[in-house]
Amino acid sequence: MMQEYASVPFQPATQCFVSPIITGLWLIPVAPMVASGVIALLKQPRRKFAASLAVGSLSISMLLSLLAFCHVVAGWAHGSVVREFVNLTWFRFGSSTVDLGWVLDPLAAIMLVMVSLVGLLIFIYSVGYMAHDENFTRFFCFMSLFAGAMLGVVISNSLLLLFMCWEIVGLTSYLLIGFWYQKPSAAAAARKAFVTTRVGDVFFLLGIVWLFSQTGTLLFYNHGVGSLEGLALVNLLSQHAGLGLSAAGAIGLLIFAGAVGKSGQLPLHVWLPDAMEGPTPVSALIHAATMVAAGVFLVARVYPLMSIGAAPHGTTAALTVVTWVGASTAVFAALIAVAQNDIKRILAYSTISQLGYMMAGLGLGGVAVGMFHLITHAFFKALLFLGAGSVIHGCREEQDIRRMGGLRSDMPLTFLTYAIGMLALCGFPIFFSGFWSKDGILEAAKHWDISKGPFYLLVFGALLTAFYMTRQVCYVFFGHWRGHESAHESQRVMTVPLAILAFFAIALGVIGTPAWPWFHAFVENRTASFSWHGFAEPGLLQLMLASSLVVFLGLGLGWRLYGNKSPRPEAPDALERSAPWLWAPLRDRLYVDELYGATVVAFYAWWARVADWFDRRIWGGIVAAIAWLFGLWAQLNRLLDIDWVDGGFDKTCEELSSGGGLLSRVEGGRVQNYLRFLAAAVVALVAILLWSSRP
């Protein structure tokens, strides 16, 4: 019996001593979730309370995340263990158990800080942004739930727990995209996002099941028997899944499919642009900074599955696929972004392309490279989105960049921060974090020895990025005002987060320069050292020079085409005039939606029609026939009843009722009478019993 008590969940102390930071790690995601639960119970007018609850809980989890981060950094600096985890058994069937758990390692620590910090800033921002919305509390309920689930994804040490949080994230994303569900477009967008990501998640689930069937555990790390640790990996590598893939690679690719769905990689990117129907803070938090990054994070988490079996400096089939998908997505989305006119759509497509960069970075240069770009991108993309939100807010919900312009004088602070974000996104040399992270990817691509294709694609993508961002900024902030009524700067609660994000957008570059690759060292658990020789690697400086040139080229091109001249909103775009044959397909997003419409959707519609026809004709006919038969039978019965049965039945009834009259004397409604009968009966029964059982 005591054994059972020993396995009470609340006793991680059964392992050796674990610091309360680890045992209490679960508080980080739980705090916002609890907050959202409480908010859900609040009445609508309790706006202030709801907001303070959400912000407070998230700041609690941010503080805890910082604690955890410092804990890991300290462990890393002392060269002691950097990966600690707590596992609990959820339930067991047969011999195999299903375990949940949470892990704290550099990857998780960095993501924790990033998510909670960006999330907190966006929460504060949205207090101002949503101030006039009547569903304020609902908004914060969903937001906190999302933040909690995201943090859960980050810390979970079990693929199952990760998948649960993953699905909650998907759900909240659905709820928040459709937050203004009275807009049919928003509802449609929400549905689209949900369904599209499902497609990926199905593969993800398949991967999970396969992994469980092969390794018997879903824990990532568990003292050497986890699914990402030696034994399991070797076992997985040893068996082949066809197409030159090992089981490990195949599972990795299935999970990668889930990531493709979540972070809008090439086949499944269609939902992300439409997701911009949601409130702008949502777009910033979910569809720029964190959720879409969850896909990348997932790939980074299961990276061992994909990279196992690679020769040193070599690669595996799985990684090759990841690389190609990422690189092509990067260019593809960037191309489309060139020809969009909705300020948020442009940012959405740039997000897709940047996610492509991250994927490519993972595939080419390993976890550190991709994750570094993820972190930097999270900050400056959140900055850009919030800036866009502030612009939209300032322009009275106007989203078409052709109807803006000259805002740099109207909203200077927004312009400043936005420019910083834009330069960081373009990868403007030296001073901006985007440059360093993107450069790392390019460098990795350059040294990739399978093919140089990704390298050229990514460079071209960089050019395009610089170009379309310049176009957007020119449209929005330069020239003269083309909107209806004049714009105004947003209030403090919105601009302050912008400033903070801008600071990070610049400063984060420092920790990832080749001279001092602190970040990479930390993630890959090497020792970091500062030396200028980092730049002395062959070809690095040339590469930096080349990419800077590319960026300048893009900026110059953009300025040349759009700079400071403000065309009338109706006038065709500059690029359209010069190259209409190129413009049309780009404007129509390269017809991907139409393609899906013509194939998948059309097929489902056709299938629905077929099913409907079956229902109406075949099954309906059968049912009708049966019904008719029964009707006939019923008629027959009725005749029988009326003529024969009823007579006899009435007679019986009379007899019964007279008999009942006699019996009803007993049921006098006197409680004590009942009790008496009861007792007497008991006496009789017991007496009989005893009598019969006498020896």
Next chain:
Amino acid sequence: MTTPLAGYLLVAALLFAIGLAGALTRRNAILVLIGIELMLNAANLNLIAFWRFGPHPELLTGMMFAIFSIAVAAAEAAVGLGLVIAIHRHTNTTDLDKMNRMKG
């Protein structure tokens, strides 16, 4: 020199009979309830006596049974008296002989 099981059982039986008599002969609904309480207590006495004299007192079965039945008896008393009060408010009597209508 100790008391044999039979003694306790007899006391319990007598108490049960007394309670039953009370429940059967008094007019007042509350007293019927009290009688039923007495019967329950007699049963508890039995349970505990059996636990004490049974082959496996360390299993606590009878004792647990008694404790649970105490709890249940408390609930029963609460509901029963609540009913009596409600009926009294409705028909202004607690006399069972007068309370013989099946519908209010």
Next chain:
Amino acid sequence: MATSPLFTNLDQIFMILRDWLAGFMPAAFRPAAGVVLAVIAIVCVFPGLFALTTVFERKGLGRIQNRLGPNRVGPYGLFQPIADGIKSLTKEDIVPFSANTVVHFLAPLSLVVAVFMEFAVLPMGRNMVLVDLNAGLLYFFSMSASTELSVFMAGWSSRNKYSLLGAMRAVAQMISYEVVLLLSSVSVVMIAGSLSLPKIVEAQNSYTGIFPHWYIFTPWGLAGFVMYAIAATAETNRSPFDLPEGESELVAGYHTEYSGFKFALFFLGEYLAMFAISGLGTTLFLGGWSAPLSFLTFIPSWIWFFSKVMLSIFVFIWMRGTLPRLRQDQLMNFAWKFVLPFTLLNLIVTALWRFMGEGWLRWVVCTAILVVAYVLMGRVEMRSEHFGPRRYRYAE
């Protein structure tokens, strides 16, 4: 120092005395004799304490109300209780004509007996406990529960509507606060893992540095102690919860119709109940007879116990002198809508504390939960329960 023979003798002096006295008995009767002696001691000490407390209270109230208390009989009026005793003994014992004589007579007796029974399980010093039942706490509560009935007997048998109302109020109030009393001490049981009061004291009788491990120094313990104190005040019908005896409303509550010695008995019973309940609170939360600081352990344990009890008695008197009286509906609202839920929450917090293991985290979490709950319930929710004018339900 804490082991020097002098100290141990001083600490155990009553035990030694008892054994010495029992030594005159034949060996067969010694245990019984020891018990009898202990009982006699209890029966003598606490009434004496009661006598002192009455003077103490009257003088204290006098000071609070800026007047001298009784100061005529003896030095500083210290012999006042003797005079009162003689008076109440010699007074005529009036029994109302229509009173239900037997019950009227039995009520004070049963009250005092039940209250005296409570002292059997209180550890008043190291090894100074009459019987160490391993269900001691339960015993205590069952005894204190059975006093309610005698209150009712008194109120009902006097055939006086004031008495009856007083008794009804008293019983209702005692029942509703008894729940709180029980639950708040359950949290202690959860941590100490025993219902036996000496064991609970032992569990608290250790020190980190010079500071003791009393339960009041933990978040849940503090909350539990506050709840316990409130409930104890209501349980003993002391101000501000002294509606049952509210002179302004019903003459003197359930002992309106009592006079002379029976009244004195009621008086005694109330004060004994106060002692007992403060003793229990001391045992549960304030570390019983253990010294407040580790270097003070050379002072005998029983001195600590009694000084803690007298301290809480002083707090009782202080509150009586300072706080205004509540109203019945306010009282009940407070019990059922604030105190009880908060105590239940405290139980959950205690469980968390028990299972979160060592470390600073559990302090943070438990404190946070309690504070948030207090703010939400006490400030936000009770805001609607503001003590406004009463809505009479039956006055249509």
Next chain:
Amino acid sequence: MTPVFYVLAALTLAGGLATVLLKHLVHCALATTVAFAGLALLYLQLDAQFAGFAQILVYIGAVAILIVFAILLTRGAELPKDGVFSRTWFVGLVIAAGVFAVLGWAVLESVRAVPQQMAVPAVTVREIGIALVGRYVLPLEIVALLLTAATIGAVIVAMHEKERPKP
């Protein structure tokens, strides 16, 4: 048979008889508490401390008070005009006697089958607690549910209907 047992049994049965026979409802209630107390002491005799104290706490502390309240709320305190026993009290008496006869018979029949061993079980509250949350956890939960339901039910049943028509 020990004298203590005799005294306690006498006390209990006297309380029970008084409950049934006394005229005045409040006296009956008080007599019941005597019976309850006697039972509690009998439990203590049987080394069932926990049950005994629980008995006092629940019955004398709660149920008796409840009964008394009910009596006062239903104006049962004043004596009824037409006798305290129901019209057909004799039948009830006979049946009760029959029940006692049968039970006594059963006891005396089975008494020789009962082993007379008296191993005093040292049952601490701790063990009871462990059993409660271990083997008997399901009944415990169910009883908790039951008590909640009973509380709510009693409140609702006894609550004043507001929309009562004014007489």
